[in-house]
Amino acid sequence: MKRVSVVTINFNQDKITEELLVSIAQTNTYDNLEVIVVDNGSTVNPIPLWTDKYPDVKFIRSENNLGFSGGNNIGIAQATGDYYFLVNNDTEFSPGLVQKLVDILDTHPQVGIISPKLVYDFNRSIIQYVGFTQIDYYTCRNQAVGKNEKDTGQYDNLLGQTGYCHGGAMMVKKETCEKAGLMADNFFIYYEEVDWGERINKAGYQAWVRGDAVIYHKESMTVGKNSPFKEYFMNRNRILFIRHNAPAFKAFVFYIYFMLMVVPRNVIKYIKEKRYNFISVLFRAIWWNITHRKTSTKLGYTINKVS
Known part of the structure; x- marks a missing residue:
């Protein structure tokens, strides 16, 4: 059984991060799992309190805010898994999520990275993501497949290649990172996952999405909207x-x-x-x-x- 390292980043959102940790504990049935939380320079360091409260979780403190890319790269550097499951701290797991993604990476050598379906937590019948189209270099625009559609099960059988995985939840093979490298730190936040996706594609791997694997997303809890x-x-x-x-x-x-x-x-x-x-x-x-x-x-x- 492959080992999976869940990596998430906390920045002044202790309650939200704890909700994620609770959801993982309540829904996960995958036996070989480690959970890593990188505190990205929060004003008050929550790790001393968390260490006693969550003894099975690995906590890493960065004194500086290194952004989404830098924080995840720190977590990956200390992960022991064969697969890294990078998830936003403002997400919650659904039952069977990890196993469904692992099953694809285990059986499809061409797949280097995979995302589940993301649905909005405020209304779990509304889809946020079931894939991305490729970015048009002339405009630097693309489309999120399924965004804002009502989820009636229309994507439950979706399984296959997509333009890019979603930064809110993406499971990547260790070997993919070794060949394509990690995310570029200088993006800090936004566009880092699609830039990474370009390099993963160029390294010979495909990005996939699985529609019956679901994660719930409380979008923009950290940076806010229109800031x-x-x-x-x-x-x-x-x-x-x-x-x-x-x-x-x-x-x-x-x-x-x-x-x-x-x-x-x-x-x-x-x-x-x-x-x-x-x-x-x-x-x-x-x-x-x-x-x-x-x-x-x-x-x-x-x-x-x-x-």
């Missing part, structure tokens, strides 16, 4: 993804599209919504890409609290 933090990294990393992955001509077309279409549209939207501070956030995201190498680890944003 300056999110707006900065969504725009910065959209450009950075293209710099990492797109051929020169497609990248050139994207830059024109972004400056002539995306920027004016976003600025108009910010004004209509009276989010005037977002205008400077957008231009900071662009300026970072002009002034920094694509491998730069400087974030261009002060990471102290989520705003």
Whole structure:
């Protein structure tokens, strides 16, 4: 039986993380499982209290917030599993989840990474994800399959290749990480899983999704919706993804599209919504890409609290 390491990240969301740990304990029937929680520089270190409360969980403390990519990479470095199951702390497991994903990785050597179906926790009849289309390099856009559809079982038999796995829940083989590398730390958050997916594809592996494996997602518990933090990294990393992955001509077309279409549209939207501070956030995201190498680890944003 392959060993599975569940890795999740906590950042000032102790209650949410504990709800995940409880859901794993209550639903998991997979025997060879370790659970790793990386505390990503929370204001108050919760690990001393958690160590006694959850003796079977491995806790790792980072004094600095390293983001989704950096935090997961720390967890993977100390994981002992053959498979790494990276899950957001704002998720809850369903019965049989781990076994269903393991079954595919065990029997399909071409599959390097797999995601379950994600449904929204606030309404467990609404789907968030059952796959992604490939990103169009000209626009850096793609689609989430099934998003906001009512779940009537229409994807229960879905099993196969998808464009990318979902960062909220993805199980990856250790050998995949050894060949493709880990997530690029300089994304920090957003686009890191699709950038990773590009490298996994190029390493010769496929990304799959299984529709009858389910995880419940309390989306945006950590960064909030429409925050300056999110707006900065969504725009910065959209450009950075293209710099990492797109051929020169497609990248050139994207830059024109972004400056002539995306920027004016976003600025108009910010004004209509009276989010005037977002205008400077957008231009900071662009300026970072002009002034920094694509491998730069400087974030261009002060990471102290989520705003």
